[in-house]
Amino acid sequence: MRVVIIGVGTRGDVAPYTGLGARIRAAGHEVAIAAHAPYSSLVTDAGLDFRVIPGDPTALLGTRNWAAFAGYARQVTDGIVDATTAGADLLLLGASASAGYHVAEAMGIPSMGAHLQPVEPTGDFPPVMGAFRRSLGRWGNRAAARLLFAAPSPAHSGSAKKLRARLGLAPMSSRAVFRRRESSRWPVFHGYSPSVLPRPADWRPGLEVPGYWWPAPRPGWTPPADLAGFLDAGPPPVFVGSGSHRGAAAERFTELALAALRLAGLRGVLQTGVTGPLADDMLGVGEVPHEWLFPRMAAVVHHAGAGTTAAGLRAGVPAVTMPVWGDQPLWAGRLWRLGVAPAPLTGRITAERLARAVAEAVPGRTRAEEIAGRIAAEDGAAPVVEAVERACITS
Template sequence: MHILLMTYGTRGDIQPFIALAYGLQQTGHMVTLAAPGRFQSLVQQHGLAFAPLTDALINLTSKPQFANASNPGTGFLKKISSIVKLRAQGRDLQGALLDDIFETINRIRPDKIVFHPKAFGALAIADHFAIPAILAQLIPALIPTRAYPHIGFPNMADCQKYNLLTGKLVKGLVNLSLRNSLRDWASKRHKVIPYQKFDILKSQKFGAITVLNAYSNAIIARPNDWPKKAAVTGYWFVNDALYEPSTEMTSFIKNSQKLIYIGFGSMPATNPQKTAQMLIDAVKQANVQAIIATGWGGIASDVDWPSNIYAVREVPHEWMFKHVKTAIHHGGAGTCAAALRAGCPSIIVPFFGDQPFWAKRLYTIGVAHQLIPSSKLDAKCLASAISDILATPQVHETAKRIAKQISHENGVATAVDLILNGTEIAA
């Protein structure tokens, strides 16, 4: 069997699919992973076949308009102007992504497709070629439930009708938006794609699709009212054995007494130099040592870093979080998963999207400090949070306990079994 995995987004969206692809390949099946072209070397170093998708949509995150649109401190008119410009650019670039998805599926003609929600076009195009498709999501965002509200809505105490309504509302809006995107693309490219009744959870050829939720039941329990084809598999982790730190980093870690990690991945900043200086001040005030991952522009790298800070562009979280006492990050699903696996408490500074949801969830289960909104982040509040979390043994004990629970799960093996055998989940 040839299985095509399709994912899109940042590294946090790619790594779980690498783990899944590797697990499928170990069972003897042919596997191809389609992802943004910038991740080719990352995918191929795990011995996987790679199919490139356009980087253009991801590149929007480096535009000034993206920083303006996502920064809570941006003025109202400037924010609206930035959003309008991004939507216009994104509409055209989404067509390029759909082109790549279509051409990849057409060229490979796999027996099954597993797709990330950001590669939503894979479902309609799979229907066009009569190929079964499976949705794999890293957050519980697309299946309505009475158990909790959609992640974009506030909690209302035990109001099941409200919870279900929020989920149905978001699912309806998502389907409408994606249906329109497919219609526009199909019209311009003269493709005959079944988009008229597009539903992200339903194939027009095969009916309800399997949905794999790649996180742990220990973090978010599977709701009893989910459909039988919706599974919580456990996290999909990549083996970090390939990473070798530099001699300088190894020495810095060895000689640090209170080592923390700071990194915001691809999150934008209107003033990266100011952000870097703020972090320097916070680390000094908290009297700790820090490894700072400058990422892709949010934190300036051309800085005269003091001796209590070691700066790198990026470092695998799965490896790094085993060596620090706390991790300060943006709250992306993949970063949270790595911290949970390592038993590393978090201080989360959410920017947008699902990040506030994860920040609140990790705080609720006792493995994170109360979130710091990105608009409120300064050296004083960050230093205070660092001191608080280092002085709270219960947070560290809870993080270790949950890490032990997660270590007993095998999310990849569970997902592989569902992909290959299609077993339904007991409600």
């Protein structure tokens, strides 16, 4: 069976699919991942086929240019169509790849959700991809999420009417698409741990939370000499990642991080766009696998994206979170409630605030290691592989 995984988004939205894809390939299937061009090496290094989706999601970070979002959505839709028509017997769709649901229908092949975030409506928390930082109450949370699914949006059902007309399918509104998915119990697997965020009791059957999908190891990767030497030269440092910051914002964030770590009296490894020695006790690094780096840290400071959050939990290290958008507030809140991070830092963040949060987080390693032990006992990929096998038998 030819399985195509659609991973729309940035690096953290693609990397988990490399490990999942490798497990599906090990079960005897052909696997391709469709993603944006900068992440092609992630896919090919895992021994999987790569299919390109045009567009640059990083250009949209921090913007409210809806015309740019609409243009990006059209590029993604075109890419999903092309990636599927290049040859597929089954589609696995990320939360932002819902156009694939219609493409699969048009091609007469099955599809399943493979989500890294819990976008399905629930009363447990507000919609993770909306601008909601506080609960709206159980009824309000569900109603807001259902409204987002019903509205034409690239985040969920997309402009279903236009796409279906393009594909030669019968007209169907986004609301009707959502209702059909619900009534047919369209399967959706979620690649995060139920020990971190339990499966909502009000979810319908078919929405599963089996555990994390870990990025495939990079064959032959070794750490840069300066990083290895820095780690050997002193106590475990604190990792600071800039996440969605770019350009001048990243420069300001680097200065903030350096000042905060000096106030806290801690060494630092910064992944903020600068590389090389920043001081005797500070090192800037480029791309380094988090699964290798994080276990060597005293704590990790990040924006609480799904991938970075997972890597920190897996490593058993405490965190400091500074959520900005999307699903980041959800994961930041979960880390706080699990006792592996202080309260999320929001609003104006000063060096003093960040230094206090880091100093509070560092002693929390024991609790973080407990959570890591629970996660290690889970096999999030196995149920997805089993579902692929069932689809192979019935197709």
